[in-house]
Amino acid sequence: QVSLAESGGGLVQAGGSLRLSCAASGRTFSPFAMGWFRQSPGKEREFVSAITWKSGSTYYADSVKGRSTISKDNANNMVYLQMNSLKLEDTAVYYCAAETGGAAALEARYDYDYWGQGTQVTVSS
Numbered sequence: 505q506v507s508l509a510e511s512g513g514g515l516v517q518a519g520g521s522l523r524l525s526c527a528a529s530g531r532t533f534s535p536f537a538m539g540w541f542r543q544s545p546g547k548e549r550e551f552v553s554a555i556t557w558k559s560g561s562t563y564y565a566d567s568v569k570g571r572s573t574i575s576k577d578n579a580n581n582m583v584y585l586q587m588n589s590l591k592l593e594d595t596a597v598y599y600c601a602a603e604t605g606g607a608a609a610l611e612a613r614y615d616y617d618y619w620g621q622g623t624q625v626t627v628s629s
Contacts, residue, residue: 505530505531506528506529506530506533506535506602506604506617506618507528507529507530507618508526508527508528508600508601508602508618508619508620509526509527509529509600509620509621510524510525510526510598510599510600510620510621510622510623511524511525511526511527511623512524512525512623513597513598513623513624513625513626514624514625514626515626515628516590516625516626516627516628517590517627517628517629518590518591518592518627518628518629519589519590520590520627521586521587521588521589521590522586522587522590522625523584523585523586523587524540524584524585524586524587524598524600524623524625525582525583525584526538526540526582526583526584526585526600526620527581527582528581528582528583528600528602529581533581533602534557535557535602535603535604536556536557536603536604536605536606536607537554537555537556537557537602537603537607537610538554538555538557538576538583538600538601538602538603539551539552539553539554539555539600539601539602539603539610539613539616540552540553540554540574540583540585540598540599540600540601541598541599541601541613541616542594542596542597542598542599542625543596543597543599543622544595544596544597547596549599549613550565550613551565551610551611551612551613552564552565552567552568552572552585552598553565553568553572553574553585554574554603554610554611555574555575555576555583556610557576557578560576562574563610563611565611567593568587568594571587571588571589571590572585572586572587572588573585573586574586583600585598587625590625590627591627592627592628592629593627594625594627595625595626595627596624596625597622597623597624597625598622598623598624598625599619599620599621599622600619600620601613601616601617601618601619601620602616602617602618602619603615603616603617604617604618605617
């Protein structure tokens with residue numbers, strides 16, 4: 505069993521930065537990839553970014569590309585999402601997720617097996 509816990513959300517002004525963290529725990533934690541998704545009220549949960557656990561290949565949604573950086577710390581089972589130049593439309597609950605099956609499309613939330621509880625990010629004007 506894998507448990508994921510996000511932290512680092514909060515209230516930030518537009519143009520500011522936040523660093524989200526995801527701590528993973530489990531007897532043998534070795535996912536294929538880790539992802540970040542977000543969901544705002546009335547909208548479906550959408551892909552933000554993903555990173556493969558072994559090779560470190562990274563993927564970004566167009567909406568955050570160039571403003572966000574995903575990274576990992578394999579030794580400590582941590583994943584991070586650095587978000588810069590935040591916009592009002594970045595306001596959402598951000599979820600960390602683990603994909604264990606080797607899915608080809610890391611943007612698809614249905615391929616992820618484990619999810620955290622989420623952390624709220626609110627961007628104000």
